[in-house]
Amino acid sequence: MLPKVDLIDIADELTRLGDEIQRAFDDSEQAVEPTPQVLLSGLAQLLDTVRTGEAEARGESVQVLRSATGVVPDALLEHGLGLLRQLGDLARRLNLESQAQSVEVLAVPFACWMLRRGGELQHPEDVVNALSTLANRLERPEELAELYGLMREIAEGIGADRIQGMDPTDPTDPWLLLLINRGIVATRSHQPALMIEAFDAIGEQLPDHAPHFFREGMGEMESLHYPAQVREVMQRYFDTWCSGQRLH
Known part of the structure; x- marks a missing residue:
């Protein structure tokens, strides 16, 4: 199933995955930095921030986001992708490969959400890798056609x-x-x-x-x-x- 391009759905999935990663972290004897809570808090704050920049028109969203955060959407997009990458890496170090991949594929809906609001993707590596992971999971032609639409958005946003x-x-x-x-x-x-x-x-x-x-x-x-x-x-x-x- 494809993740929805929706901040609430992204936040809900991060909460679910974050609980599993936090439990593994608490049970682990190895020292892992940064902690899951630091990354999850950063992502939650970022999602709340960009949600306040929601506007009907693309151009208006750019201005609202810039006014609310002091930075352009491109920087918010890069920051969010970086946090997701770190959380995925942390999950993998805790031997949670499935959770790591589930975190990393959230780069796709987050990137599409930001691109629809005027962002531009300067470093597409994480998103392209996430698209590949999703493609390998899907079999039904109609789901693959939907994924193609997201791939088109990413291509146009690079x-x-x-x-x-x-x-x-x-x-x-x-x-x-x-x-x-x-x-x-x-x-x-x-x-x-x-x-x-x-x-x-x-x-x-x-x-x-x-x-x-x-x-x-x-x-x-x-x-x-x-x-x-x-x-x-x-x-x-x-x-x-x-x-x-x-x-x-």
């Missing part, structure tokens, strides 16, 4: 400087990973329109990676028995990008 600075030779580059993973999610959604949008972006921005992507995609069509409309779209892009290359 700062232009970060996109222009992408290193296509680095397989861990977050912009590269987002575009590739979005193409995979579009395919698994079984919606040709989403596939076309995602595939065009791969072709335009990652031309060196496109042949491999569509070659792998055709292999998936054969092994996983995708519907005919999905196979047709993949075949079209395979023919365009892999002409003359044999499928192995």
Whole structure:
């Protein structure tokens, strides 16, 4: 199930996870800093603060948030992502892998909430990783289509400087990973329109990676028995990008 882009839902989930992390912390003999309570209090305060900046119009939200906090939404977004990262790391050090992942995926709804209110994502690594975790959890095409919508929002919210600075030779580059993973999610959604949008972006921005992507995609069509409309779209892009290359 996808997390809701809603501050109350995010706060409720943090309360649930925080109780489990705090219990493990209390039972642990190892010294862990910062403590769960410090991070959870920071997140609760941040969510309360940005909630006061709620406004109907995007431009108004930017001004209200700036007036209420003295900083721009981008800084609040980065601060929240940093706190979630630290809480996830702490949970992992307490051997709570499931809770760590559940904390980390909250980066997606929090980022989307802030982006809808004028924020810009300058450091997308944590959010891109969280999107990958969510994609691996989902199986139903309709849920994957919904996830695709969130991936589109994140892609549109990443700062232009970060996109222009992408290193296509680095397989861990977050912009590269987002575009590739979005193409995979579009395919698994079984919606040709989403596939076309995602595939065009791969072709335009990652031309060196496109042949491999569509070659792998055709292999998936054969092994996983995708519907005919999905196979047709993949075949079209395979023919365009892999002409003359044999499928192995």
